[in-house]
Each structure stands twice: as C-alpha cells, then as structure tokens.
Amino acid sequence: MITLNHYLFVSGILFAIGLTGVVARRNILTIYMCLEMMLSAANLTLVAFSRFHLTDGLPDYNAQALVFFTITVAAAEVAVGLAIIVALYRTKHSVDVGAVDNLKG
C-alpha cells in the first residue's frame, strides 16, 4: 500500500533531480525550470503531510495555504526572473551562466 513515506520519497527524488539540474546544467532557462521543480517537490511534501495530519477530522489546511502562497510567489518570481533573463540575453547574446562573469577578478 502507498504510505506517507512513499510520497515523501517520491518528492525527495524529484527534489534531487532538480538539484542535479541546477548544479549540472549551464543553460539559465533550464536552471530556472529545475528550481521550479524543486519548489514543487517541496509542495508535494507539504500536501502529503497535510493529508496525513488530520485536525478535527480534516486535512491540515494550513499546509495547503502555505502551498498556495508558494505557488503564487513562484509565479511572480518566474515573471521577474524571465524578464531578467531577457535583459541578460540582450546584453550578452547568450543564456549560458558561464557568460556572466563581469565581476570575476
């Protein structure tokens, strides 16, 4: 049967995939997508805990409210982040994170 641990482990794997992507990839857009993936993995953990922690016979909706906030903030963050990427592309003509090394001593 599917237990809470199953959900937690699946979410952990998703988080690990995202982490690998952030470390290994150099395309800034892909890095951004991997960040979104890690956020979603955290959301899955929150929702799983919410379902398994009943208060008054119902899932704990505080956790789902937190997920709601996370999704909202993530959407705002993506919009700003993509605008920054567009600005970056205009100056550097590249989306490689290696190209942004102006402050390197």
Add this chain to the structure above:
Amino acid sequence: MGSFLDSINLAFLIASAVKIVFFAFMVILPMVAYSVYLERRISAIIQDRVGPNRTGIPLTLLGFKKDSHIFGIGGLVQPLADGLKFLLKEDFTPAHVNKFYYWLAPAIVMVPALLTAAVIPFGSELDLSWLTKIGVDGAWLHKPIKLVIADLNVGPLFTFAIASLGVYGIVLAGWSSNSKYSFLGGVRSSSQMISYEIALGLSIVPVLMIFGDLNLSKITEYQDANGWLLFPAWGKGAPWENGWHFGRWALLVPVFISFIIFTVSMFAETNRAPFDLPECETELVAGYHTEYSSMKFALFFMGEYAAMIIGSGLAVTLFLGGWSIPFAPWLGLDYKAGATPAWLGLAHIACFLAKVVCFIVFFIWVRWTLPRFRYDLLMKLGWLVFFELALANVILTAALLMYFKI
C-alpha cells in the same frame, strides 16, 4: 463521494466509460461536424448565398434516379463529405519543420478541448430502473445515474486548467512549422489566450460568489430550483415567490457584466472572429496552421469547434441554467434528487443540447457580422477594459450580496 478516487470500482468505471463514449463521441464530435455545416449555412444566409445544399447520399452512382436527402434537407451529409475529403487529401509534411513537435501539436490542440467536457453536467440524472421490466437486472440499475462524467468540487477551475493546456498545441504548431506566418500566428495566439484567461477567470468569480459553490452539478441544480442566473423568474429568484425580495434582480447587473466579459473572453480564447487574429488570413495566410494539411489541419479545425462547444456548454451551465427547463417548478418538470423519471432525464439532456446549439448559432452569427479587431486594440480591450471591469464587478457583487444579505 467523499473522495473521488475512493469511489473507483468496476461499476463506476463502466458507467464512466459509457458516459464518456456518449458525451464525447456521440454528442460532441458529431456536434463539431454539424456546427461546421451550420456555420457554412448560416454564413451563406448572412451573405445572401445558398451554401452547401446539395450533398446527399450519392445513390445516382448506384443507378438510382435521384440522390437521397435526409429529412428532405439538402446538404445534411456535407460533414461526411468534408471528413472524407480531409482523410483523402495528401498528408504533406514540409521538409523544414521540426518533425516531432509538428506531429504532436494538432493532438495537443484537440485533447484538452475534449477533456474539459468531463466536468460539464449534460443532464440531471437518468433513472434506469425501467430496464428491470424488460428483463435486465442488476444492483446498478436501482440508483439513478448522474449525467456528468466527473462530479468534481472544483468544476470551473478544472475546465480553465485543462483549457489552458491547449495553448501548447498552438505555440508548438507555430514554432515547429519554421515559417514566419505560423510563428507570428502562434505568438499572437498564445499571448491572446494568456491575456484573456485572466479576464475569463475573474469574470466568473461573481458567479461563484452568488452560488457559493464550485461544483457545476450543484450550480445547475440550484438554478433549476431557484431561477437561472440571467433569468431569475421562479423559486428564490422571483420577488413574488420570495416576499418581494429584489436581491436576485439587483444582482442581475453584475451577472450581466460577468456574462458579457465571459462571452467575449470565450471568443478570444477559442480564437474565433472578431478575435481570430492568430489565423487572420489577410495578414498571416492561415496563422499557426499554415503549414498543416489533411487530417492534421482538420484536427486544428475540430479543436477550435470543440473548444467552442465546451465554452458554450460552460456558459450555459453557469449563466443559463444548464439542463434545467425554463419555469420547471411551475410545470412540474424540475429535478427531484433520486426521483426524476427517465423521460424527464432525457428531456433535460435535450434541453441542455438545445441551449448549447443556440449559443453556437450566436457564436457563428457574431463571426459573420463583426469585423476583425486590430491586434493592439484586442490586447488593450483585454488588459485595460475587461481586467479592471471584472475586478470592479467582484467588488460590486460583494457589496450587493452584503446589502441584500443573500
């Protein structure tokens, strides 16, 4: 129905499969075909032409004297002829396209349009207990079947969520075709759809505030008993049955604003004229499906009509009482949970389909009457007029609900 997924068992699966086959394949797809026919006939009437009026079953090929016309109306077999033509045309894939995405795109347009049908209640419930009299028996017969594929508690949200996936098909079609017309069409279409999604979503917030529910079957049941949202003439909606309480009639103002925003946004979402800029033939050849031919083109075409039908279905469910028959409680034709006779269940399905057909005719009528918008005006309308209007409408509704204590 505590948890939707707990209720999965064999009887449920069979019932769902039957409902899916009935609604998606026996109602929506033929409706898609016939709305194309309807569009051609109505446009012909509007432009003072005749339209396709000769297609019949070609019996003359078999040596008969005359072709057969169903119901004596010429042209009713036209959709079949169209379909056959689409199938028989050469399926040409240009050399410069990105093959995988080029093939994927038409499917992505079609599938979400059909998926959204799952939450729309297309009838009240069907009592099948009369089947026992003719010898069929089983436990499943004694409980009336609810005529909605998935009775979700987040109905309208689900529809918007799935419908928003349709953008991918158009974006991919535009991008993978590697042609400037397709690309411009795809870019225009996706930005148009994203922009109008906001107005669309905000426009139904007042409606949901009035009903206090997100479940589309409950919304329809409420309208059946208490008057349609746009036509509160019986039950709690009518002042003369409700102690001369004019609350619901005062609410008609925000509801009407909502309805206008919803309908116009729906036109924009389905890329129909006067907002058909993504495929605007005078500027972009055919927009995102310029490079498509044969059945792949037909899928785009059918996707547009399917989205139109589902959009009409949603508008009818939210504003015009869904399957409910007008003045039902007076005529004794209202829905009684668990005790609706079989003929009334069928009448409700017929009523829902009739309303949807009327709405489709309205869609077509608008398309052949209004000129096309300019793209910047379209975006201005979405962001500067509808967005603000929808927000103000939410506040107005809240104030009215507070004032009349509904």
Add this chain to the structure above:
Amino acid sequence: MPAPLFYFFSLLMLIFGALVVICRNPVASALSLVVSFVGLAALFISLDAYFIGTIQILVYAGAVMVLFLFIIMLLDIRAEAGRKPNMLAVVGGIALAVIFLVQLGSVLSKNEMGNKTVADVPINYQTAAQVQKLDTIKADLQNSTLPDAKLVGQTLFNRYPFQIQLIGCLLLVGTVGVVLLSKREVN
C-alpha cells in the same frame, strides 16, 4: 488512490522530470516539465487536495511554462550543440543528489509515523461538521463531501489575511518590475 495509479503518476513525474535535466533542447525541457507537473497534480489529487492540484495545472502548466516556452521561442534559443557539458559539475550534481537520497532514505526507513496509508487516516466528515462554523461548508461536510476549495479559502482568509495582502503587493511589485525590466531604453 490505488497503488498502480500512484506508481504510474510518480513514474510519469520522475521520468519527465529527469528529461528536463537531460534534454539539450530547451523546448523539450520545458514540455517535459509540463508533463511532470501534470503527474504532480495527479499526486496532489490523490491526497484529496483537489484545489491545489487544479491550481498546480492552472498556474504552472497553464501560465508559467507557457511563459518559459514563449521566452525560449522569442529569443530563438537553440540546443547547445557540440558544447560538452562540464563533467565536474555533472558528477558533482549527481553525487549531491545521491547523497541527498541516501540520507532521505535512511531517515524515512526509521520513520515509524510514515508507515500510515491514506486509508489509516480517513477524513472524518461528521466531526469536522460539528466544529465547522460556516453553514455552506457544514452542509457539504454533512453530505460527506470535501469542499476543499472552500476550506482552503476559509483558512487563508481567517488565519492569513495579512499575508494575502502581502502577496497581492508582491504580485503588483512583480508586474511593475517586469514592465520596467523588459522595456527597451529609449534615448
């Protein structure tokens, strides 16, 4: 949720999640992420979080990823052809992930509380209905349905009204910021 469905959606989510990292074409990455999010939304729904699941599709798959795709296409970013990936970073990333997973596995294997299934903690509608103050939600609960969008809304507006307004301001700031950032300088 039946176990086969759980494994199907988890695998869908994880395989397409891995494809996001593996694919060299950004468009393929973005589309894989969409499929991955759809799988994730199904897992949310299996946990009785219909509202969050729908929002996940509506916001992430419907809006955020379209923005990504849009940017990729407008900037015309092609696959990074020919360039070798940084082997050190790749090995380091995988090592990090493996260490993280081993750690997580060892924690979870000792986690006795986590051996409950959804069926072990059934939602008790009648208890919930007794403590519920709002009439509409109470009626739903008495019918043994989970009005989960209403409950999320109730929690948000009863407990976190200030945070909601803060989020609203954040979105406004974000909108203004994006407009300023993406404007070309006109001299």
